[in-house]
Amino acid sequence: MSAVLPAGIEAAAGLALMHARCFDEAWDAKTFQTLLRMPGAFAHVAWTHAEPAEPLGFVVWRRAGDDAEVISIGVLPGQRGRRLGRRLLRTVILAATREGARRLVLEVAEGNAPARTLYAQMRLTEVGRRRGYYRKAHGAAEDALIMARDL
Template sequence: MSAGSDLTLALLEAIHAQAFDGPTTGRAWSQADFAALVGQPGVFVLGDARGFILIRVVADEAEILTLAVRPEARRLGLGRSLIQAAAAMAAGLGASCLLLEVAQDNLAARALYDRTGFQAAGRRPRYYARAEGPAIDALILVLNLDPTLP
C-alpha cells in the first residue's frame, strides 16, 4: 500500500465493514478483495484508522474504487479531505479527471460528491445488487482535475 502505511488489510476490511454494514449498502469487501487491488500498479490508499479512500490512476484518468468512513467519524470533513487528497494525488500523477460510481439511493455519499464538485456523467442500470430488494442503479460521476478546462 502506498500512502497510509498504518492501514493494514485487516483494518481496511474492518472500516469497510462498518461503512457498508446494512442490507441496502451492498457487500463489504474482504481482506482478499483489498489484497487483490492494492498490489496492482497505480492503486493507492490514503487515510487512517477513521476512514480511507482507495483510488486507481491509469493514464489520464483516476477512479475512486471505494471510500469508507467509520460511522463515528462521519460528518466531520474526513470524506471531503480524503477526496481532496486523492484528487491532488491523481492530478500530480497526470490524471485529468476523477471518476466514481455511487448507488443512486446512497444519498449521503451523493451529497458529499456534490459538495466536492462531481458532475453526473452516466448511469449503470441495476449495477448494485442488494441482499434485500431490487438491484440499484449506479450513477457515474466525474470531477474535472484539469484547471485549464471549464
C-alpha cells in the same frame, strides 16, 4: 484532529475491517491486497492524533491512463459528518493530479444521499448511469451513477 496518510499493502487487513463497518457487502483483506497490487493503486487512511492512533476512514483509488478512479471510500459510522470524507477526497484529488491524472471518476448508488451530497460538493457531476447495477439487501435493484470531474 486527524491526519490523512498514504497506506500500503500492509494496511489490507485494517482496510477490510473499516470496509466491513461502512458497507453491507464487506471486502476481505485478500481483496484489498489484490486491489493494492494493481498498477497505479493507492490507499489513504485518516487517523486520530491519539497514541496509539486509531483509523477513522479510508479511500482506495487507482490511476489508469488519464483517469483516477475512486474504488472505495468510507468513514467509520461514529466519525461521519466531520468532513473526513471531504478530506479523503481532497487528498485523492491532490495525489491524482500529482500523478498526472486528468479526470476523477467514481460510482455511487443512486440512493446514497450522503455520498452524493459529498460528491456534488466536490464538483463531481453525473456522466453516466448503470441501470440495476447494485442489488440491495431485500433484492431490489438500484442504479449506479457514474460521476466525474476534471482535475
